[in-house]
Amino acid sequence: MQRQNDRYLRALQCQPVDCTPIWMMRQAGRYLPEYRQLRTEAGDFMTMCKNPDLACEATLQPLRRFDLDAAIIFSDILTIPDAMGLGLYFEQGEGPKFKKPIKSLSDINQLSIPDPQTALAYVMDAIRLTRKELQGRVPLIGFAGSPWTLATYMIEGGSSKTFTKIKKMLYSEPSSLHLLLDKLAESVALYLNAQIEAGAQSIMIFDSWGGALSHRSYLEFSLQYMHKIVSLLKRGTRGQEYSKNYIPVTLFTKGGGLWLDNIIQTGCDAIGVDWTVDLSLLPKDKVAIQGNLDPTVLYGDRATIQHNTDLILKEFGPHNGHIFNLGHGINQDTPIESVEILVDTVHKLSKRDHNGES
Numbered sequence: 224m225q226r227q228n229d230r231y232l233r234a235l236q237c238q239p240v241d242c243t244p245i246w247m248m249r250q251a252g253r254y255l256p257e258y259r260q261l262r263t264e265a266g267d268f269m270t271m272c273k274n275p276d277l278a279c280e281a282t283l284q285p286l287r288r289f290d291l292d293a294a295i296i297f298s299d300i301l302t303i304p305d306a307m308g309l310g311l312y313f314e315q316g317e318g319p320k321f322k323k324p325i326k327s328l329s330d331i332n333q334l335s336i337p338d339p340q341t342a343l344a345y346v347m348d349a350i351r352l353t354r355k356e357l358q359g360r361v362p363l364i365g366f367a368g369s370p371w372t373l374a375t376y377m378i379e380g381g382s383s384k385t386f387t388k389i390k391k392m393l394y395s396e397p398s399s400l401h402l403l404l405d406k407l408a409e410s411v412a413l414y415l416n417a418q419i420e421a422g423a424q425s426i427m428i429f430d431s432w433g434g435a436l437s438h439r440s441y442l443e444f445s446l447q448y449m450h451k452i453v454s455l456l457k458r459g460t461r462g463q464e465y466s467k468n469y470i471p472v473t474l475f476t477k478g479g480g481l482w483l484d485n486i487i488q489t490g491c492d493a494i495g496v497d498w499t500v501d502l503s504l505l506p507k508d509k510v511a512i513q514g515n516l517d518p519t520v521l522y523g524d525r526a527t528i529q530h531n532t533d534l535i536l537k538e539f540g541p542h543n544g545h546i547f548n549l550g551h552g553i554n555q556d557t558p559i560e561s562v563e564i565l566v567d568t569v570h571k572l573s574k575r576d577h578n579g580e581s
């Protein structure tokens with residue numbers, strides 16, 4: 224029987240560990256040749272997500288190669304708008320698109336809240352299967368997009384750089400946008416609680432585009448709804464000691480470095496931070512901190528990767544509650560050897576700061 228590695232869950236609860244745990248956002252994906260092959264065989268990305276065997280396989284692929292401390296279920300944040308009937312599709316070489324984007328208040332009024340046990344049952348099946356396959360080797364992360372980030376895709380009709388359509392609604396029809404965000408918050412909370420019931424051992428909320436908002440708008444249109452979700456999650460009770468049954472929640476707003484105090488006030492267990500943040504300035508031992516290597520460091524040579532990893536570990540210092548990660552998802556042209564160097568360096572160098580169990 225393989226060793227049960229729970230240093231990721233311990234760090235999320237700010238408990239002592241033997242070394243700093245590491246996983247990477249988008250750790251399953253196109254930088255792995257075995258992923259590219261699986262995807263070619265499957266035909267397209269959503270077929271992979273909707274087939275629990277393929278989703279489980281894609282989840283496990285990075286763990287076979289690297290000594291990562293957590294798995295994240297292979298899926299996408301856009302499963303919710305898809306289940307709401309917007310018709311998600313991916314065109315070759317392009318990002319996500321919707322056949323029926325949201326254009327008006329009447330479109331919003333017509334949206335219903337998906338029942339995760341039916342419309343999204345494939346995600347729960349993938350989680351149950353992956354937990355079984357993992358046999359406790361590492362914890363499994365469940366996730367969703369924040370209401371704001373989901374709404375950007377639903378209103379823009381796909382990826383955006385300028386967010387003009389959604390911002391136009393924000394300033395001209397704020398009550399319509401609030402109605403949409405509220406429906407999304409309810410949908411995300413139901414979805415994440417179903418993931419917890421299916422076996423997800425921690426939850427991550429990706430607010431990838433919260434950083435596009437002004438300070439005031441961020442609080443009103445993004446953080447407020449993540450706060451609502453955090454309060455609806457069935458996490459269990461957190462005590463002074465480590466509990467393996469507690470489900471910690473991590474909030475990650477890309478570009479949210481100036482708002483971390485506000486994010487902590489939601490009652491989340493951990494905050495994800497991108498590479499713009501100096502970890503030495505953050506409060507320690509209150510909430511855990513996940514991050515924050517610039518993913519492009521992985522284009523550098525061994526010495527560069529080791530040096531930049533060392534700097535982050537030193538910035539965080541000898542405290543509990545650090546989960547090493549990239550500041551955003553791994554790029555698809557990242558050399559595989561760089562990931563090996565990173566994972567190895569985090570585990571080796573961080574031993575100097577820890578003497579706990581795991």
Ligand code: 1CP
Pocket residue numbers: 247248249250251252253262268295296297298299300301318319366381382383429431551552
């Ligand atoms: O093979 C392919 O071409 C599909 C590429 C791909 C992959 C591998 C997409 C389409 N989604 C995923 C998987 C995915 N997406 C995971 C799997 C688990 C893992 O991390 O290993 C996760 C957690 C996500 C989350 C996700 N999807 C986010 C939040 C994280 C982030 O990177 O900010 C976002 C914004 C999406 C939308 C999305 N789905 C896919 C793409 C290419 C995008 C981004 C589009 C854009 O930049 O606007």
